[in-house]
């Protein structure tokens with residue numbers, strides 16, 4: 477099929493490349509000329525494991541092309557994936573201006589039957605608004621609107637997209653459902669759940685999915701904080717909880733809180749959508765505010781150890797992206813922790829194998845930037861592990877500690893065995 481993905485970010489590029497790998501002819505279109513240029517030069521504008529291989533392979537076969545020309549993309553496609561961003565507006569609701577800009581372009585350029593899919597995460601009611609807008613701009617619009625939310629995770633996006641737990645399709649016409657079955661037919665295995673439903677159900681399902689995972693994280697953080705007060709080993713508690721098949725161990729690790737481009741903004745958007753209809757989504761509000769508190773708890777631990785005056789200490793922050801295997805810094809807990817340290821006039825040295833340049837662009841000369849794990853700790857008073865990249869898992873602390881001013885570690889993701897780290901002479905604080 478001829479497909480276009482409008483918005484060539486984390487979701488649009490993965491979607492486009494993976495669909496091209498299935499044999500479809502895909503045009504990835506973005507308003508950002510720099511991004512498209514980068515792609516046309518054979519480079520990937522962000523870090524996502526194994527994406528480069530898929531992009532290279534599909535470009536070589538002539539299945540994937542890039543453009544800034546939205547008219548060309550729309551005119552040459554039977555199926556148009558809207559993959560633009562839906563960031564938080566000031567009041568927390570989803571800012572849909574980019575989604576509607578694409579809708580207007582489709583209304584303008586679609587001359588024959590096409591399917592316009594919202595792949596971006598959008599609040600319930602958006603597909604209906606998109607349909608109205610299409611009709612308003614072009615009363616004879618030949619376009620079917622579909623809600624097809626995406627559930628991939630950055631860091632394993634290609635695998636997630638090609639091995640989805642579920643493909644959710646919200647549509648109003650049998651023709652649209654049939655086309656979507658064709659689009660995804662290469663992925664559909666006997667065990668795959670293709671969930672066909674109405675627009676609003678598909679839209680809210682995505683928010684429910686993210687809200688539930690975020691709730692699990694805030695829940696376990698709450699239990700970890702209680703363990704800190706009353707005793708009890710959170711790792712064992714977590715292990716035991718995870719053994720209960722009704723609970724499942726995933727998204728159940730205590731830490732410095734969740735960040736990223738999705739959980740915080742999607743929770744805010746769902747809360748706002750509920751509020752709009754007069755419903756106070758108290759549980760979700762609490763999940764968010766617990767998460768904000770959680771990002772700061774590590775500073776309390778630092779102050780407990782070093783006192784309130786951090787001016788004469790250098791702290792090493794390991795891991796900056798909001799989670800491992802991505803360079804995405806959106807709402808990353810590391811940024812909150814760095815800001816808190818800088819506010820207290822501490823010196824901060826950071827290290828992350830992929831997100832350094834983006835962090836440099838934010839902080840410039842306010843931080844020092846290490847080019848290796850070893851370099852990051854020289855003269856350091858303490859290590860703060862924020863993002864659990866694999867590189868930080870097997871560290872020889874006995875060796876590393878020799879070059880530190882003080883041997884203290886704040887393990888913001890509980891990845892270390894405290895006994896082993898203590899054996900290497902460190903003072904250990906977990907979450």
Ligand SMILES: NC(=O)c1ccc[n+]([C@@H]2O[C@H](COP(=O)([O-])OP(=O)(O)OC[C@H]3O[C@@H](n4cnc5c(N)ncnc54)[C@H](O)[C@@H]3O)[C@@H](O)[C@H]2O)c1
Nearest residue numbers: 483484485486487506507508560561562574596597626630
């Ligand atoms: N990142 C994830 O892990 C993830 C997972 C599932 C769902 N989502 C959802 O998918 C959507 C996109 O997320 P993302 O992380 O890929 O965002 P992103 O910011 O990486 O990409 C969005 C792209 O859209 C482009 N764009 C904006 N306006 C445009 C226009 N008028 N024409 C063409 N291109 C335009 C931007 O230049 C940008 O490249 C969001 O709604 C997000 O919530 C994201």
